[in-house]
Amino acid sequence: xxxxxxxxxxxxxxxxxxxxxxxxxxxxxxxxxxxxxxxxxxxxxxxxxxxxxxxxxxxxxxxxxxxxxxxxxxxxxxxxxxxxxxxxxxxxxxxxxxxxxxxxxxxxxxxxxxxxxxxxxxxxxxxxxxxxxxxxxxxxxxxxxxxxxxxxxxxxxxxxxxxxxxxxxxxxxxxxxxxxxxxxxxxxxxxxxxxxxxxxxxxxxxxxxxxxxxxxxxxxxxxxxxxxxxxxxxxxxxxxxxxxxxxxxxxxxxxxxxxxxxxxxxxxxxxxxxxxxxxxxxxxxxxxxxxxxxxxxxx
Ligand SMILES: Cc1cc2nc3c(=O)[nH]c(=O)nc-3n(C[C@H](O)[C@H](O)[C@H](O)COP(=O)(O)OP(=O)(O)OC[C@H]3O[C@@H](n4cnc5c(N)ncnc54)[C@H](O)[C@@H]3O)c2cc1C
Numbered sequence: 001x002x003x004x005x006x007x008x009x010x011x012x013x014x015x016x017x018x019x020x021x022x023x024x025x026x027x028x029x030x031x032x033x034x035x036x037x038x039x040x041x042x043x044x045x046x047x048x049x050x051x052x053x054x055x056x057x058x059x060x061x062x063x064x065x066x067x068x069x070x071x072x073x074x075x076x077x078x079x080x081x082x083x084x085x086x087x088x089x090x091x092x093x094x095x096x097x098x099x100x101x102x103x104x105x106x107x108x109x110x111x112x113x114x115x116x117x118x119x120x121x122x123x124x125x126x127x128x129x130x131x132x133x134x135x136x137x138x139x140x141x142x143x144x145x146x147x148x149x150x151x152x153x154x155x156x157x158x159x160x161x162x163x164x165x166x167x168x169x170x171x172x173x174x175x176x177x178x179x180x181x182x183x184x185x186x187x188x189x190x191x192x193x194x195x196x197x198x199x200x201x202x203x204x205x206x207x208x209x210x211x212x213x214x215x216x217x218x219x220x221x222x223x224x225x226x227x228x229x230x231x232x233x234x235x236x237x238x239x240x241x242x243x244x245x246x247x248x249x250x251x252x253x254x255x256x257x258x259x260x261x262x263x264x265x266x267x268x269x270x271x272x273x274x275x276x277x278x279x280x281x282x283x284x285x286x287x288x289x290x291x292x293x294x295x296x297x298x299x
Contacts, residue, residue, distance in 0.1 A: 013046075016037070027294075031071055068295070095149060095190050099186050119147070123202050124206050130183075214255045223294055236286065
């Protein structure tokens with residue numbers, strides 16, 4: 001059987017060839033490619049073992065809030081839509097087993113309802129649970145990795161693997177345990193008890209984010225890593241008076257220098273031009289070249 005037929009024959013897998021992928025990232029740069037929407041862990045196991053046996057590469061997209069897809073994706077794009085029993089978040093538990101595809105906004109809503117201490121650390125971050133764990137997403141209140149106990153992954157051969165989290169498992173905005181080709185399917189997250197001040201803390205932090213970040217625009221979060229913690233990239237871009245500067249439908253956000261906003265049909269080339277312009281100016285005035293924080297496949 002040909003690869004296409006094998007993929008089409010799988011239950012709980014939707015195989016969409018040359019699909020428009022523009023809406024699969026928050027930045028929404030034009031993109032297309034072969035998409036596999038996977039709706040169960042068993043289906044993911046079968047899909048990965050088929051792709052692995054055929055030597056085909058793939059890329060996982062969660063909410064696409066920290067990655068940019070190129071105009072034409074060469075790899076299969078895997079998007080998870082795993083089942084979730086909403087009863088799990090109806091009451092307080094010591095530990096929660098959550099599927100990777102659930103948006104972490106559901107966890108924040110639960111923390112607001114019951115006052116779960118610790119869960120304020122990921123307030124307002126657009127992410128799937130799996131993407132947040134992969135990136136060890138966090139704010140200046142803390143990181144999600146400090147709350148995760150165990151992670152279940154599917155290996156490229158289609159086997160289930162469990163990682164027990166230790167103090168070495170996460171670093172700043174990265175995990176140290178997902179091996180190439182592995183896909184996070186679920187994880188156990190805990191909390192630090194109940195605290196009645198948490199709901200207000202979360203609401204205040206959401207307000208603060210709304211004021212300081214262009215959250216209603218199409219963007220990919222922070223484009224560059226901060227060269228040093230005390231030297232934020234956005235501040236440096238601001239000092240060079242580059243806020244508001246743009247190319248076509250893309251511009252540096254007037255609100256936050258480390259964000260770029262796509263006002264319509266911005267392209268990959270325009271993104272590259274703006275990155276080059278910022279790096280040219282940085283090098284010229286400060287002798288610094290920024291490193292990208294946003295993930296760009298094949299680069
Ligand atoms: C407006 C805005 C504000 C943001 N603010 C913050 C912030 O305050 N703090 C912060 O940390 N980040 C922030 N980000 C970045 C982004 O939200 C985080 O990095 C988030 O964790 C990305 O999750 P995702 O589901 O979108 O992952 P994606 O962007 O889809 O993927 C990110 C990486 O994780 C991998 N991945 C995703 N899911 C899986 C999986 N199930 N198994 C294996 N690998 C996987 C992908 O292949 C990719 O390499 C912001 C982004 C935006 C657009």
